[in-house]
Amino acid sequence: MESVWLGIDVGGTNVVMALGDGDGNLFAKKRIPTLAADGAARVLKRIIDAVEAMLAETGTPASRLGGIGLGVPGLVDAKRGVVRLAVNLNWRQVAVSEVFRSHFGVPVHVDNDVRAATLGEYQFGAGKGFRHFLCLTLGTGIGSGMLLDGRIYAGATGGSGEIGHMVVDPDGIPCTCGNRGCLETIASGPSLVRFVRERMADGVAVNLDDDELTVERIGSAFDAQNALAREAIQRAGKYLGFALANAVNLLNVERVIIGGGVSLLGDRLFGFIRSEFQRFVLQGVGNGVEIVPAALGDEAGVVGALVLARQTTGFPSDTPATM
Amino acid sequence: MESVWLGIDVGGTNVVMALGDGDGNLFAKKRIPTLAADGAARVLKRIIDAVEAMLAETGTPASRLGGIGLGVPGLVDAKRGVVRLAVNLNWRQVAVSEVFRSHFGVPVHVDNDVRAATLGEYQFGAGKGFRHFLCLTLGTGIGSGMLLDGRIYAGATGGSGEIGHMVVDPDGIPCTCGNRGCLETIASGPSLVRFVRERMADGVAVNLDDDELTVERIGSAFDAQNALAREAIQRAGKYLGFALANAVNLLNVERVIIGGGVSLLGDRLFGFIRSEFQRFVLQGVGNGVEIVPAALGDEAGVVGALVLARQTTGFPSDTPATM
Incomplete structure (x- = not known):
């Protein structure tokens, strides 16, 4: 059997x-x-x-x-x-x-x-057939897995992939890691929600219901032309594109796969990521690098x-x- | 024979x-x-x-x-x-x-x-016995080679290691690659010289001979307590440490080896690199990571x-x- x-x-x-x-x-x-x-x-x-x-x-x-x-x-x-x-x-x-x-x-x-999810995408998802890709997970935190030369890369002590703690805004808010302005403080799910909530407290927008603010609701508000929702998603996309360009310049991978709850924002987020990525990635290294959603979704x-x-x-x- | x-x-x-x-x-x-x-x-x-x-x-x-x-x-x-x-x-x-x-x-x-130099350091230099290290070359440009899981990593199209084009100062000066504020615009040999020369033109310092300004002379001026030389080297070290912390957070290597002409500034530069690196590297990933000079010097x-x-x-x- x-x-x-x-x-x-x-x-x-x-x-x-x-x-x-x-x-x-x-x-x-x-x-x-x-x-x-x-x-x-x-x-x-x-x-x-x-x-x-x-x-x-x-x-x-x-x-x-x-x-x-x-x-x-x-x-x-x-x-x-x-x-x-x-x-x-x-x-x-x-x-x-x-x-x-x-x-x-x-x-x-x-x-x-995250490495398990990377392996899932490699065998049955958006990484199938590729030998070099980065798999980003946008959720409560931000992590990444890497397939390099056709092998999962774990690092010297299994601690590779901490792109969430790339400092992208040295003047930014404190991160749990002790630094300021880590990517995770801007583009994780809780960070998106916090950004919108704080701006609402400042009286910036009125169309969002604060009580049960979620990434999904921010996405819906974006669709309804809410300026604050757009600002929040654009800001996250901008810093994600910047961080990914730095990572691709270093790793020369063929593809970037993005999964996790925040990635369900789809093209609302991916559009901003792609344009900023193209702005910062090195020609000759970044040409042809696609930024695509995880194919296995939350099953990766x-x-x-x-x-x-x-x-x-x-x-x-x-x-x-x-x- | x-x-x-x-x-x-x-x-x-x-x-x-x-x-x-x-x-x-x-x-x-x-x-x-x-x-x-x-x-x-x-x-x-x-x-x-x-x-x-x-x-x-x-x-x-x-x-x-x-x-x-x-x-x-x-x-x-x-x-x-x-x-x-x-x-x-x-x-x-x-x-x-x-x-x-x-x-x-x-x-x-x-x-x-740069990958050849990385191989040299691996076989006979500061990378001997390590299975995960980054080898940075500071010269006219800034490049890096990687030994990951005991193998030289070249990337999908042989273009890996472009840490010199990590944008570390988005408001910085233009780089040859088309972006602004790349690490290379701050910490390469010509960038160090240009920074000092421009500040001298602004009348900031008088102790440096502009006619044949070199990295070596900037190093000597640093030893003679020249404030502008110190500012230039500190600035380069600061951004190098920041960029290396981002790279180590991603790659979880055991060691960073730095060679090339600018690395001959030695501890004058390495001190600044190490302190900024420690500030930005993630605990648990960066603990114990040493930043050391290339052992083979310009023979790597x-x-x-x-x-x-x-x-x-x-x-x-x-x-x-x-x-």
């Missing part, structure tokens, strides 16, 4: 898990709240319970499980299967692989969530985790190594 | 060539002016004549030549051995490998000069070209692939 793979995308808010085959097809998908405040042990226990329920609901015997892959937002020691530090989850030195291996008795592969993470799961058994042979 | 290797570092001003063994030891070294205005054919002819003279002077029969490596400042198609574009040399689509192969009858390997390029020469015959097996 053919093996089934389990992918788990652990987010700060939700955990998404899916069963799938080797071609990226999902048989079943489940989402549970992370409730990180409960601590790592209880979060992991809840994930295991949810997986057991999903196996039962789909009539999948645990014996068919070929391997498990997990994407976790933070610094991951993929070789040892240990999450070294995941700030949003408040996890430190959590031996994630061991927990799942001992329960399910199958190989487990853990890696950084869980599909990437599925790819990680397959890697536990070394199948298929053309899958790039991580770390 | 053991093979001898020939390395050639083609610069905009001078061509340096050397004969050496597989361990990076140079038996003979020669320097000739490039005189690029003569055109590629005559420049290459002069290099070949100089090599022939060096072989004769050292009593080296051409039959001992195992291979030839060349580093060229520009976009190089290493697979085909063609220099696609070298602006400072005014070379376009020059089949360098073929010229040397047909004359000397040995394998030839051409690559970008020609030693790297020697390593390229050895690669023509696949010796030794642990030498990283380029392109």
Whole structure:
């Protein structure tokens, strides 16, 4: 009987898990709240319970499980299967692989969530067929994964891709990292919302409902010609295009893929990104570089985790190594 | 009889060539002016004549030549051995490998000069033993080479490493690339000299001799407590540290190596670079990253070209692939 793979995308808010085959097809998908405040042990226990329920609901015997892959937002020691530090989850030195291996008795592969999403886009999404691309995730934070020379690049200590902390406005507002004006303080979801809310407090605009301001609402206001919504999105796009031009000048990748919740603003955001990118990227390096939306949407993470799961058994042979 | 290797570092001003063994030891070294205005054919002819003279002077029969490596400042198609574009040399689509192969009858390997220097530092210099480092060259221009996961990283079209065109001051002066405020407009040798000269024209300082202002003289003036020299070097160091922090946040390398003429300012420059780097690099990514001078000095390029020469015959097996 053919093996089934389990992918788990652990987010700060939700955990998404899916069963799938080797071609990226999902048989079943489940989402549970992370409730990180409960601590790592209880979060992991809840994930295991949810997986057991999903196996039962789909009539999948645990014996068919070929391997498990997990994407976790933070610094991951993929070789040892240990999450070294995941700030949003408040996890430190959590031996994630061991927990799942001992329960399910199958190989487990853990890696950084953005790199997992990059792997998903590479195998089944907007990165298919490319050997050099940057995959940006715009959500609560801003991170990036890189495929260089056809391999996922993790960096010396698994900490590569921190484009969210590129300082793009030295006079900007403080960032959680201790600096000022990081890209993340301008173009993340919460930063977009905060910018609009603060300008509304200054009496700049009246058409937005402050009570439940979201990126999606800002997008709708943009469509309704709201000047503040446009200013906020244009500002984010401008600094994103600038940061991406710097990154492409350094990395000479063929393509930039952008996913995460904020990327759902679509062309409203991408137009500004592309024009600023073209302004700052070096001719000869940036020519022909396309900036495209992630093809797997918010499933990139869980599909990437599925790819990680397959890697536990070394199948298929053309899958790039991580770390 | 053991093979001898020939390395050639083609610069905009001078061509340096050397004969050496597989361990990076140079038996003979020669320097000739490039005189690029003569055109590629005559420049290459002069290099070949100089090599022939060096072989004769050292009593080296051409039959001992195992291979030839060349580093060229520009976009190089290493697979085909063609220099696609070298602006400072005014070379376009020059089949360098073929010229040397047909004359000397040995394998030839051409690559970008900064990547050749990076290879030299990796094999025999400040990058020895590291698997992830950035090698910055501060000269007439600013370029960088990368060793990632133990391999030279060239990018999708051989154009990686353009950190010199990271825009660090959007209100800055125009750059040759068409943008404003690129790192190169602030921290290259000519930019340092221009900054000092312009401020002198404004009557800011009187202790520097304008007639033959060089980076070396600015360094001496710094030692003599000249405020303008200090301002110029501090400004360059500040923006270099900022740009390097952005690059390290993205690449998570273990080490930054800085070579080229401007790097000879030594601690006068490195102190400013290091303090600004620490200010902007992300904790957890930048911790422990050392910023060190190139160990091979201005020989990095020609030693790297020697390593390229050895690669023509696949010796030794642990030498990283380029392109």
